[in-house]
Amino acid sequence: RSLPNIYPHDLIFDGDDIWIGGQSNGYIPSGICLWRGNPDSWYYFEAGLIRGIYDHNIHAITGAKRYIFFGSQQGLIRYDKKKKRWETFTRQQRLLSEKINDLYIYKNTLFIATDRGFNWMDLGYDEINRSKNRKLNNIPVTRIAATDSSLLFATPYGIYQYFPEKDSLALLKTGSSVMDVQIGAVGVHHDSLWFAGQNGVAYFD
Numbered sequence: 001r002s003l004p005n006i007y008p009h010d011l012i013f014d015g016d017d018i019w020i021g022g023q024s025n026g027y028i029p030s031g032i033c034l035w036r037g038n039p040d041s042w043y044y045f046e047a048g049l050i051r052g053i054y055d056h057n058i059h060a061i062t063g064a065k066r067y068i069f070f071g072s073q074q075g076l077i078r079y080d081k082k083k084k085r086w087e088t089f090t091r092q093q094r095l096l097s098e099k100i101n102d103l104y105i106y107k108n109t110l111f112i113a114t115d116r117g118f119n120w121m122d123l124g125y126d127e128i129n130r131s132k133n134r135k136l137n138n139i140p141v142t143r144i145a146a147t148d149s150s151l152l153f154a155t156p157y158g159i160y161q162y163f164p165e166k167d168s169l170a171l172l173k174t175g176s177s178v179m180d181v182q183i184g185a186v187g188v189h190h191d192s193l194w195f196a197g198q199n200g201v202a203y204f205d
Contacts, residue, residue, distance in 0.1 A: 158183065
């Protein structure tokens, strides 16, 4: 056995194990994949076969402690390793959109980038929260990065800086009008912000 029939999109190391997610190529078996390193073994978790998984087309994976989170096209999937239980959160639980683009854990909180803004969830709790600041409502957040005191959200209209303690959000002015559109990736290295869009890669000090 090996990878299921997916185009891999993201993975995360979990001790000796690796969780792998991606887009189905239309063949079976498909689904979320777990490779256990000791002993060497493969497991597949497919929507329709596993209770609690609505969709196994995965855009992002992250994890902390007993939880592994998956961003799918039909909501946020959480796997509780202690209880061995799968659960999917949707707009019924206050997600702004069920299409998840990225996931980022920041100071014991899971931030969720969706196709219509962002949400967050405190680890170990079931409540999904929304910002009172609505600047990014209905705007796709494609990627998330972080500094020591803030989060950075990549969007088609530039990079927004979010301060969780104040619930404040502002467009980050990098001085590069050509690059500040269609941002598809963002990252922080030391004191520099790096970002990529349809016109190339740039950095901002």
